[in-house]
Amino acid sequence: MAGVTVTNLVKTYPSGNRRATDDISLDVADGEFLVLVGPSGCGKTTLLRMVAGLETPDGGTVTIGGRDVTRLPARERGLSMVFQSYAIFPHLKVRQNIGFGLTMQKVPKPEWNTRVERAAELLDLTDYLDRHPAQLSGGQRQRVAVARAIAVDADVLLMDEPLSNLDALLRLQFRAELKKIVARLGTTTLYVTHDQAEAMSLGDRVAVMRDGRIAQIGAPMDVYDRPGERFVGGFLGAPPMNFFTATVHQGSLVVDDQSVPAPASLASWNDKKILAGIRAENITITQGQAQEGVEAEVEVAEPTGSAILLTVRWAGGELKVQTGPGLRVAPGDRLRLELPAAALRFYDPETGLVLA
Amino acid sequence: MKLKVQLACAAITLFMGAPLYLITLAALSSRRSLNEFPLSLLPTSLSGETMSTFLQSTGILGGLLNSLTIGLSTVALSLLIGLPAGYAMARYAFKGRDPYQLALLLTRALPIVVLSVPLARIFLDTGLYDTTYGVTLLHTALALPTTILITSAIFLGVSREQEEAAMIFGASPLAAFARVVVPQALPGIAASAMFTFVLSWNEVLGASILTLNRRTLPAQVLATLADSPLAFRFAGGLALVVPALIFIAVARRYLLNMWGTTLR
Numbered sequence: 195m196a197g198v199t200v201t202n203l204v205k206t207y208p209s210g211n212r213r214a215t216d217d218i219s220l221d222v223a224d225g226e227f228l229v230l231v232g233p234s235g236c237g238k239t240t241l242l243r244m245v246a247g248l249e250t251p252d253g254g255t256v257t258i259g260g261r262d263v264t265r266l267p268a269r270e271r272g273l274s275m276v277f278q279s280y281a282i283f284p285h286l287k288v289r290q291n292i293g294f295g296l297t298m299q300k301v302p303k304p305e306w307n308t309r310v311e312r313a314a315e316l317l318d319l320t321d322y323l324d325r326h327p328a329q330l331s332g333g334q335r336q337r338v339a340v341a342r343a344i345a346v347d348a349d350v351l352l353m354d355e356p357l358s359n360l361d362a363l364l365r366l367q368f369r370a371e372l373k374k375i376v377a378r379l380g381t382t383t384l385y386v387t388h389d390q391a392e393a394m395s396l397g398d399r400v401a402v403m404r405d406g407r408i409a410q411i412g413a414p415m416d417v418y419d420r421p422g423e424r425f426v427g428g429f430l431g432a433p434p435m436n437f438f439t440a441t442v443h444q445g446s447l448v449v450d451d452q453s454v455p456a457p458a459s460l461a462s463w464n465d466k467k468i469l470a471g472i473r474a475e476n477i478t479i480t481q482g483q484a485q486e487g488v489e490a491e492v493e494v495a496e497p498t499g500s501a502i503l504l505t506v507r508w509a510g511g512e513l514k515v516q517t518g519p520g521l522r523v524a525p526g527d528r529l530r531l532e533l534p535a536a537a538l539r540f541y542d543p544e545t546g547l548v549l550a
Numbered sequence: 551m552k553l554k555v556q557l558a559c560a561a562i563t564l565f566m567g568a569p570l571y572l573i574t575l576a577a578l579s580s581r582r583s584l585n586e587f588p589l590s591l592l593p594t595s596l597s598g599e600t601m602s603t604f605l606q607s608t609g610i611l612g613g614l615l616n617s618l619t620i621g622l623s624t625v626a627l628s629l630l631i632g633l634p635a636g637y638a639m640a641r642y643a644f645k646g647r648d649p650y651q652l653a654l655l656l657t658r659a660l661p662i663v664v665l666s667v668p669l670a671r672i673f674l675d676t677g678l679y680d681t682t683y684g685v686t687l688l689h690t691a692l693a694l695p696t697t698i699l700i701t702s703a704i705f706l707g708v709s710r711e712q713e714e715a716a717m718i719f720g721a722s723p724l725a726a727f728a729r730v731v732v733p734q735a736l737p738g739i740a741a742s743a744m745f746t747f748v749l750s751w752n753e754v755l756g757a758s759i760l761t762l763n764r765r766t767l768p769a770q771v772l773a774t775l776a777d778s779p780l781a782f783r784f785a786g787g788l789a790l791v792v793p794a795l796i797f798i799a800v801a802r803r804y805l806l807n808m809w810g811t812t813l814r
Contacts, residue, residue, distance in 0.1 A: 246714075246718060247717075247718075248714050248717070248718075267717070267722075268714070268717045268718050269717055269718070269719075269720045269721060269722065273718065274718060274719065275715065275718045277711045277714070277715055278711075279709060279711050281709065281711035281712045281714065281715040282712075282715075283712060283715075283716075283730055283734075284734065285733045285734050294716070294719050295719035295720055298716075298719055298720030298721050298725070299720055342715075342719070346719060346720075
């Protein structure tokens with residue numbers, strides 16, 4: 195068991211003129227499940243590959259379990275990995291695939307057998323041990339890749355978008371299973387994905403990355419509820435956070451002729467423009483003749499089964515509103531929306547950074 | 551339409567097969583039956599006499615041994631040089647990669663005769679003239695372009711991630727290559743090796759120019775062709791054709807594999 199520490203890691207690919215990872219520092223505690231999430235090209239896979247030893251950083255260090263491994267080849271870092279394309283060996287049977295790491299470590303035969311069988315059992319592969327990968331389905335191949343990674347009992351487990359090649363239903367099933375297995379093993383895990391839902395559901399902590407930097411890192415719900423910058427709020431969550439520009443004026447946010455109460459902490463922004471953000475599920479709809487809240491008109495209503503997703507237009511532009519399935523609305527209906535001050539987040543309109 | 555295709559297939563097969571059949575028939579018939587008229591097209595008087603006389607005549611057995619030695623050394627040498635080159639072409643983007651690939655093909659644009667005469671001079675100076683080593687070097691140079699291009703295409707078929715996975719799980723780069731890449735590339739490597747062997751076996755011009763006494767089989771047959779009896783020519787022809795046939799029989803599956811066809 196070991197934690198992973200990354201310090202000031204810099205990498206520029208020869209073909210690119212931009213840094214793939216730009217001075218990243220990161221601490222993963224022993225036994226923690228950390229998810230690196232971000233849009234493609236944000237440097238998350240590069241970061242993972244540098245921890246794995248498959249890519250050499252231009253600067254900075256990687257420490258695993260207190261040991262500086264920056265200059266060590268992958269095989270001496272004591273880690274294991276699940277690849278996006280599975281990367282299981284087609285010329286070996288499932289048994290040999292799962293035991294590959296143990297074979298390389300020259301583990302004696304009886305122990306080799308028990309460990310391979312234990313890993314296979316954990317992933318429901320016992321019946322397939324004597325097949326070749328070509329005779330397995332995509333989901334089973336992914337299980338082989340995971341079984342191979344856990345059979346070696348490595349200190350650190352790396353996963354590079356392991357679920358992205360599975361179909362939607364299988365992905366959902368396997369996601370929960372993966373979380374259960376990793377929790378049971380207690381291995382320090384670094385997990386890369388571009389899927390924000392996957393990141394939220396799996397990680398003890400989530401690191402949202404953008405342009406080679408970590409934009410925000412924290413517990414999934416913390417990051418979700420309190421995005422540190424506009425980008426994070428817009429990336430995490432489905433639908434993403436709503437943003438609108440407003441002017442602070444004497445304790446309220448003014449948008450056109452509409453106004454919303456503003457918290458006292460915004461006093462220093464009086465008569466200045468500000469970017470406000472709110473999650474779709476935090477907006478409440480007030481029907482009837484009530485006068486509080488802001489006016490809006492329904493543009494689209496999308497029932498999703500457990501909820502209804504509304505796209506409404508108001509003075510501040512477009513808003514996504516999530517509401518209970520009981521509500522009956524049609525496009526063109528006029529509503530009043532309440533934007534609770536506690537659920538609003540405020541950002542600098544120029545930098546997009548959260549206001550303290 | 552279907553009939554026409556069938557006919558065309560039969561015609562092409564006959565065009566290739568009939569001379570082969572006639573050579574085999576003549577080489578395995580008794581010498582007397584060759585002069586009969588009309589010539590029997592069925593194996594009526596089979597005899598190993600022609601073949602055994604052919605094999606016992608001067609230079610033939612030696613030529614056979616030389617050809618085998620040169621063929622096998624060429625395979626070994628061209629794989630030794632060609633596999634790393636093919637691997638580099640498949641895995642790394644390096645400066646001058648495309649010109650290098652083109653230059654490889656250009657070496658085949660030079661006629662062997664043009665290549666052989668200056669080579670003979672150099673070999674005379676260095677003491678390589680009239681040795682199996684000299685011919686091996688020439689044949690390796692001839693075989694390398696195809697070896698490199700074929701093996702690089704095969705290495706491209708093994709994903710880089712598989713090698714990386716092997717290295718993550720404790721393999722050194724060499725072990726990853728030996729345990730993961732080679733087993734998957736083996737059919738292609740075998741096909742390219744057989745291709746090289748047949749190329750060396752059939753190459754006659756360079757081998758004739760670069761040797762005097764240590765002739766390869768085709769060079770020996772060519773040299774003695776003019777003043778040998780008809781039966782010998784057939785026997786020589788058969789001796790030259792058989793390895794190619796064996797090659798095709800063995801390599802057929804791999805070759806189809808190599809070009810990505812699933813035909814069986």
